[in-house]
Amino acid sequence: MHLELLEIQRRVQARIPFPSFDFNARVLTYHQAAARPLLRFEDIPIELTDLRLVVRQTAEVLRRFDALDEAEFQKVQALGRDAALPSVIGDWYRASAEKPLTASVAAAPGTVRRPGATTVALGDAGTLDQVFTLALRPFLSRCADAVQQRPELTIWQHPYCLLCGGEPDLAVITPAAERHLICSRCGLQWKFEPLTCPFCRNGDRSRITSFATPDGQYRVYACDVCTRYLKAYDGRRAIRPVMPVVDAVATLPLDAAAMQRGYT
Numbered sequence: 001m002h003l004e005l006l007e008i009q010r011r012v013q014a015r016i017p018f019p020s021f022d023f024n025a026r027v028l029t030y031h032q033a034a035a036r037p038l039l040r041f042e043d044i045p046i047e048l049t050d051l052r053l054v055v056r057q058t059a060e061v062l063r064r065f066d067a068l069d070e071a072e073f074q075k076v077q078a079l080g081r082d083a084a085l086p087s088v089i090g091d092w093y094r095a096s097a098e099k100p101l102t103a104s105v106a107a108a109p110g111t112v113r114r115p116g117a118t119t120v121a122l123g124d125a126g127t128l129d130q131v132f133t134l135a136l137r138p139f140l141s142r143c144a145d146a147v148q149q150r151p152e153l154t155i156w157q158h159p160y161c162l163l164c165g166g167e168p169d170l171a172v173i174t175p176a177a178e179r180h181l182i183c184s185r186c187g188l189q190w191k192f193e194p195l196t197c198p199f200c201r202n203g204d205r206s207r208i209t210s211f212a213t214p215d216g217q218y219r220v221y222a223c224d225v226c227t228r229y230l231k232a233y234d235g236r237r238a239i240r241p242v243m244p245v246v247d248a249v250a251t252l253p254l255d256a257a258a259m260q261r262g263y264t
């Protein structure tokens, strides 16, 4: 399933134009102080035909692998053709990109308000989240690629993505022993305190449990305050760069180990 989703994204990504948005030390310093991600929905180089295609194809793959039930699948397909798609997905994006600290409280999962007072509700919490995250990924990745090498990235000190406000779902430990978080939505990597929990900012090292796989390739940082955990690819002894999709699948046993210890 992951490989098929990746293939959909790869095909579309090749056609996405180079994004243009203000990115320099002055802009980043302003956003750092405001704790606010800088990529506006309007800045994402979305071509509507491609967006519709990705939404529908993503839903087809998820349905085939039983990640969506038939009713959810039909709703997503209808939304993929709906004239309101850009405004619905724009609202979804802004809910976390502009209010990263309160997004989970402010927006009921699976429900998105669109202008005109209609509410699009989709079955299980997180269904829409999953589809939209996957459908926007090629467009957001293009934005992340455009700035990944820029030295100004170090200005950003927050634990959520400086571009899109996404939470990290993986990290990489660099040869210099820095920990770089990897955004779950756009894939951007940025440096963050190696032993501070990115979810609740607990910085008490005695309340962070860290353990590695026997081969030392991966590591888990689990927080004993909020009980969430983050996996990391240890690049200090690696022969290849981190590959988020591959590494997410390769570390499923680590997820099981972390959950067995009571972390989520």
Ligand SMILES: [Zn+2]
Pocket: 161, 162, 163, 164, 165, 166, 183, 184, 185, 186, 187, 188
């Ligand atoms: Zn991001």
Ligand SMILES: [Zn+2]
Pocket: 197, 198, 199, 200, 201, 202, 223, 224, 225, 226, 227, 228
């Ligand atoms: Zn925590």
